[in-house]
Every structure is written in structure tokens, then in C-alpha cells.
Amino acid sequence: xxxxxxxxxxxxxxxxxxxxxxxxxxxxxxxxxxxxxxxxxxxxxxxxxxxxxxxxxxxxxxxxxxxxxxxxxxxxxxxxxxxxxxxxxxxxxxxxxxxxxxxxxxxxxxxxxxxxxxxxxxxxxxxxxxxxxxxxxxxxxxxxxxxxxxxxxxxxxxxxxxxxxxxxxxxxxxxxxxxxxxxxxxxxxxxxxxxxxxxxxxxxxxxxxxxxxxxxxxxxxxxxxxxxxxxxxxxxxxxxxxxxxxxxxxxxxxxxxxxxxxxxxxxxxxxxxxxxxxxxxx
Amino acid sequence: xxxxxxxxxxxxxxxxxxxxxxxxxxxxxxxxxxxxxxxxxxxxxxxxxxxxxxxxxxxxxxxxxxxxxxxxxxxxxxxxxxxxxxxxxxxxxxxxxxxxxxxxxxxxxxxxxxxxxxxxxxxxxxxxxxxxxxxxxxxxxxxxxxxxxxxxxxxxxxxxxxxxxxxxxxxxxxxxxxxxxxxxxxxxxxxxxxxxxxxxxxxxxxxxxxxxxxxxxxxxxxxxxxxxxxxxxxxxxxxxxxxxxxxxxxxxxxxxxxxxxxxxxxxxxxxxxxxxxxxxxxxxxxxxxxxxxxxxxxxxxxxxxxxxxxxxxxxxxxxxxxx
Numbered sequence: 001x002x003x004x005x006x007x008x009x010x011x012x013x014x015x016x017x018x019x020x021x022x023x024x025x026x027x028x029x030x031x032x033x034x035x036x037x038x039x040x041x042x043x044x045x046x047x048x049x050x051x052x053x054x055x056x057x058x059x060x061x062x063x064x065x066x067x068x069x070x071x072x073x074x075x076x077x078x079x080x081x082x083x084x085x086x087x088x089x090x091x092x093x094x095x096x097x098x099x100x101x102x103x104x105x106x107x108x109x110x111x112x113x114x115x116x117x118x119x120x121x122x123x124x125x126x127x128x129x130x131x132x133x134x135x136x137x138x139x140x141x142x143x144x145x146x147x148x149x150x151x152x153x154x155x156x157x158x159x160x161x162x163x164x165x166x167x168x169x170x171x172x173x174x175x176x177x178x179x180x181x182x183x184x185x186x187x188x189x190x191x192x193x194x195x196x197x198x199x200x201x202x203x204x205x206x207x208x209x210x211x212x213x214x215x216x217x218x219x220x221x222x223x224x225x226x227x228x229x230x231x232x233x234x235x236x237x238x239x240x241x242x243x244x245x246x247x248x249x250x251x252x253x254x255x256x257x258x259x260x261x262x263x264x265x266x267x268x269x270x271x272x273x274x275x276x277x278x279x280x281x282x
Numbered sequence: 283x284x285x286x287x288x289x290x291x292x293x294x295x296x297x298x299x300x301x302x303x304x305x306x307x308x309x310x311x312x313x314x315x316x317x318x319x320x321x322x323x324x325x326x327x328x329x330x331x332x333x334x335x336x337x338x339x340x341x342x343x344x345x346x347x348x349x350x351x352x353x354x355x356x357x358x359x360x361x362x363x364x365x366x367x368x369x370x371x372x373x374x375x376x377x378x379x380x381x382x383x384x385x386x387x388x389x390x391x392x393x394x395x396x397x398x399x400x401x402x403x404x405x406x407x408x409x410x411x412x413x414x415x416x417x418x419x420x421x422x423x424x425x426x427x428x429x430x431x432x433x434x435x436x437x438x439x440x441x442x443x444x445x446x447x448x449x450x451x452x453x454x455x456x457x458x459x460x461x462x463x464x465x466x467x468x469x470x471x472x473x474x475x476x477x478x479x480x481x482x483x484x485x486x487x488x489x490x491x492x493x494x495x496x497x498x499x500x501x502x503x504x505x506x507x508x509x510x511x512x513x514x515x516x517x518x519x520x521x522x523x524x525x526x527x528x529x530x531x532x533x534x535x536x537x538x539x540x541x542x543x544x545x546x547x548x549x550x551x552x553x554x555x556x557x558x559x560x561x562x563x564x565x566x567x568x569x570x571x572x573x574x575x576x577x578x579x580x581x582x583x584x585x586x587x588x589x590x591x592x593x594x595x596x597x598x599x600x601x602x603x604x605x
Contacts, residue, residue: 042471186334191542216544239548257472259501
């Protein structure tokens with residue numbers, strides 16, 4: 001396999017009223033071509049901060065203070081905004097949790113899918129429209145021609161997420177970052193979207209970084225799993241070894257806390273032993 | 283539980299939201315949020331209500347509590363019809379039925395101390411003195427796993443799990459008999475979720491509470507509930523004991539829903555029962571069986587006739603022509 005993404009000793013800090021706060025504390029991992037890496041953890045574990053760091057989309061008070069992120073041979077840390085723009089949406093794409101906030105409500109679906117094609121691929125409007133229709137078909141949207149003229153609010157949640165995926169895939173990126181893309185969706189729609197991402201990954205040979213808190217989703221989609229807690233990696237391995245033979249107590253606790261629908265026993269709750277509730281960050 | 287007196291009985295409940303348009307604001311159509319739901323909830327049980335978003339499960343909970351006016355049907359609490367009761371009598375019932383919401387932060391006033399917020403229920407419903415009220419509130423805080431000192435804190439000083447504990451404290455303050463939990467643990471991390479559920483179960487044992495547990499998380503429902511009702515587009519699809527629903531699901535929708543849940547077991551992917559398309563809109567309600575637009579078993583007559591609600595084995599009901 002080919003190495004696609006190499007993150008080394010990444011430290012991401014946020015500036016807060018009480019000083020610098022490290023959301024990601026020196027983590028390293030790699031993603032191969034055609035591989036799905038799932039980053040799991042509870043809220044505040046730094047999984048989204050990791051995704052945003054790779055994407056170069058940290059908020060104004062966030063900063064990568066140490067480490068390197070290499071896409072193929074290209075170092076991303078320290079690139080200017082202009083250089084990053086050429087990579088974002090082209091080489092690396094991202095799908096977000098809430099497609100309604102990620103789509104612009106005042107532009108049509110068609111406009112928003114054409115945008116990356118006209119910018120990165122320098123296509124004419126006509127060419128871009130043709131490709132857009134193909135893309136919408138690929139992500140399983142019925143009547144793609146009419147959908148191009150519709151606005152985001154006219155579509156259901158599942159359809160919006162498909163549109164987001166179509167936009168993300170427009171320029172055939174080599175790396176797709178998905179941050180909780182199915183968390184806001186119902187289970188029947190979630191399983192459609194997960195299958196879609198998995199199929200497209202296979203077809204296009206992308207690498208996928210999939211951020212989620214749902215161990216069920218991880219089991220379904222991951223090749224490699226990285227468990228994060230408080231900004232650090234507590235365990236990393238392939239999906240089978242993480243689920244069948246977890247080493248770290250936190251991973252064990254996390255797995256035990258997931259209610260399994262197939263499980264008969266009523267003692268799921270007894271198995272849960274992660275102690276101490278995190279208090280509001282102060 | 284056959285001959286027991288139900289705590290709550292809902293008969294032919296309908297809830298429509300009118301769509302108004304034009305200058306005269308005439309009702310042009312109805313969003314059918316709940317279409318003929320009849321149900322009995324027995325003392326001490328936990329009834330789970332599951333379904334996808336837009337299936338009417340939350341509206342059902344809110345209507346039972348009287349937060350929404352029902353369009354048709356009746357709600358009997360301990361054998362008495364609540365609809366049309368005088369306000370004073372209704373107040374007594376409201377004390378007996380409480381709700382825990384998904385996001386307790388949204389229902390707390392950010393400028394009000396937790397102690398004062400919890401005290402309000404006692405001001406309205408009891409004539410305890412100020413000192414007694416404070417004592418009760420401090421007891422309540424300890425009861426739900428918080429500390430007495432939290433009395434003087436503000437909502438923002440608590441984590442998600444702690445806030446949900448406050449929501450629970452508020453709900454049990456007046457010793458209700460029925461608590462409706464509307465997605466009470468959905469917004470929490472799994473480890474916190476498990477602990478909140480444990481608290482709910484402890485409280486149920488201690489105070490003989492009856493829960494109506496509304497959730498989209500079928501895993502949690504299985505471990506928490508005695509009986510489960512599956513809803514789809516405002517109608518009842520299948521009702522049975524937890525074991526009946528999870529081990530022997532009959533309705534094609536229940537089967538698809540169960541198979542769509544991602545299991546924490548790697549390597550089992552791609553054997554889902556696939557449901558095509560999205561949930562139809564409740565303002566453009568399908569004819570006949572509401573599930574026929576996505577059903578893998580749908581036949582011609584499913585489009586015409588509403589399926590009957592029938593008992594397939596003891597306590598296990600289903601609405602489908604084909605199974």
C-alpha cells in the first residue's frame with residue numbers, strides 16, 4: 001500500500017482566557033491509500049481538533065504548534081492560506097456532521113457542486129453541470145437534473161448529506177475527512193450513507209479519516225482504529241484487534257459502555273466502569 | 283399484566299398540526315403527527331417508544347403530558363379522562379406526570395441558581411416553608427448523585443451528565459408516578475449515558491416509577507424497557523415485550539430498523555435489510571399502509587387499505603397485511 005497521510009507528533013493548541021490549552025497533545029498516525037482510519041473518543045477527546053488540523057480549518061484561536069502533517073510528500077504545516085486553498089476541496093475534502101450548516105442556504109445545489117469543479121478543475125459551467133449530474137447519480141440521488149435547481153432546505157437530512165458527499169468528491173480527492181457525518185441521521189439513513197462512503201472509497205481508492213463517537217459505526221466501517229482520550233492516543237490498531245482484544249482500560253470501558261442490541265443479558269450496565277464525570281471545562 | 287389496571291390509557295389518539303395559508307389563514311392541509319395511537323401503560327413498567335425522527339414519538343409524549351392539545355381521542359390517567367378537567371384538577375395530574383428532556387440546559391434559566399430552579403416545583407405544588415423547601419432540594423441533589431453544595435451554582439457550571447441529573451431531580455421532585463423520558467440520554471457520551479440510565483433504574487425501584495422511554499437508540503431501549511412500541515409516521519407499527527420485539531420482530535419496518543443499527547462487532551457489515559429512500563412527509567401522508575412506499579414486501583393492496591392492528595402472540599401486536 002501507498003502512504004497517503006503521515007501525521008507526526010501533532011500538537012494543536014487553543015488560546016483561551018486562561019492561557020493555552022492543548023486539544024491535541026503530540027499524536028502520530030498514518031493513513032494508507034484505500035484505507036479507513038476511524039478516530040473515536042468521547043466529546044472533548046480532541047478527535048475533531050485532529051480532523052480540523054489536517055484540513056487547516058482550525059478556528060482563529062487555534063494553532064498547530066508542533067509536529068508535521070504530510071500528504072503524500074507534501075508538508076501541510078506552515079503552508080499559507082492560499083496554498084492550502086488549492087489543496088482543500090481538491091486533494092483533501094471534508095464532510096461535516098450537520099449538512100444544513102455546511103451548505104449555503106441561498107445558493108442552489110447545482111451552484112454549490114459546480115463551485116469546486118470550476119475553481120480547481122477550471123471547468124466551464126456547462127462541463128461542470130454535466131459532471132455534477134454524474135456525481136449526484138453516483139451518491140444515489142434520484143432525478144439529479146431537477147435537484148441541481150433546488151435549494152438545500154428542499155431536501156431531507158439524508159439527501160443533504162449525500163449532496164455534501166457529492167461536493168466533497170467532486171475533484172476526486174485522495175483523502176476524505178468525515179467528521180461525525182451520520183450522527184445527526186436516523187439509523188436507516190445512516191446505514192445507507194455508511195455503505196455509500198465505503199463503496200466510493202473502494203471505487204476511487206481514497207483514504208478516509210472517519211471521526212465518530214459510535215463504536216458500532218467504527219466496527220462497520222473502519223480498517224484501522226485510533227482511540228483518543230484527552231488529546232492523546234490511548235490505543236491504535238486494526239479494527240479486529242481493537243474490538244476483540246482491547247489492551248487499554250479506556251478502550252475496554254468504551255466498548256463495554258456501548259449497548260449491543262443483540263446482547264440478551266441485562267447486565268450491560270454492570271460492565272460499565274469508566275469512573276468520574278468530566279466537569280464543565282473551567 | 284393482563285388484568286391489571288393501567289396507569290395510563292390512551293385511546294385513538296390523533297394529533298394534527300394544521301398548515302394554514304392565504305390571507306384568511308384557512309387550514310389547507312394537516313400534518314398528521316399522530317394517527318390513531320391506542321396504548322396502555324401499566325404501573326411500574328418501562329415502555330419504550332422507538333422510531334426515526336418525524337415518527338411522532340416526541341409529539342406523543344408531549345400530548346400525553348398535555349403540552350400539546352390533542353385533535354381526537356382520549357387520555358385516561360388512573361381511569362379518569364384528563365381532557366376537559368378543570369385547571370385545578372389538572373394541576374394535580376400534572377404533578378403526577380413529569381418529563382425529562384433531551385437537553386436540560388435549554389430548560390434551565392442560565393441566570394437562576396440550580397437550587398432556586400428546583401425549588402419552583404415546591405412553591406407551585408406544595409405549601410412547604412422556605413426552609414423546608416431548601417432542605418428538600420438539597421436532599422434531591424444528593425438523591426440524583428450531585429452534591430448539596432451544587433445548590434448555589436449556575437447551570438453553566440455543570441457538565442452534560444450533571445445537567446441531566448438536574449433534569450431528573452426536577453422530574454422526581456414531586457414524587458410523580460409517571461415520567462416521560464424524551465431522548466433523555468441521547469446527547470450524552472456513552473459512559474455518562476450508562477450511568478444516567480443506572481440512576482433512572484435505581485430511582486424506579488425506589489419510588490415505583492413508571493417510565494415512558496422515548497428514544498431512537500434501540501440498543502438503550504432493549505436494556506432499559508419491559509415493553510417496546512415501534513412507531514412509523516405517527517402510527518403504531520409493532521408492540522411487544524422487549525424479547526418479542528428484539529428476538530422475533532415481525533413487521534418489515536422493525537426488522538429493517540433493527541438490522542440498520544451498527545453493531546460493535548467488526549466484519550459483519552453489508553448484510554443489512556436495505557430500506558430505499560427517505561421517510562415520506564407527514565403533510566403528504568401515504569394512503570393505505572403508511573410504510574408501503576419503502577416496504578420490501580409491499581403489494582398492491584397495501585396502497586389501498588390501512589392494515590389492522592392484530593395480536594400475533596400474547597402481548598405482541600403488529601400492523602401489516604403481509605406478515
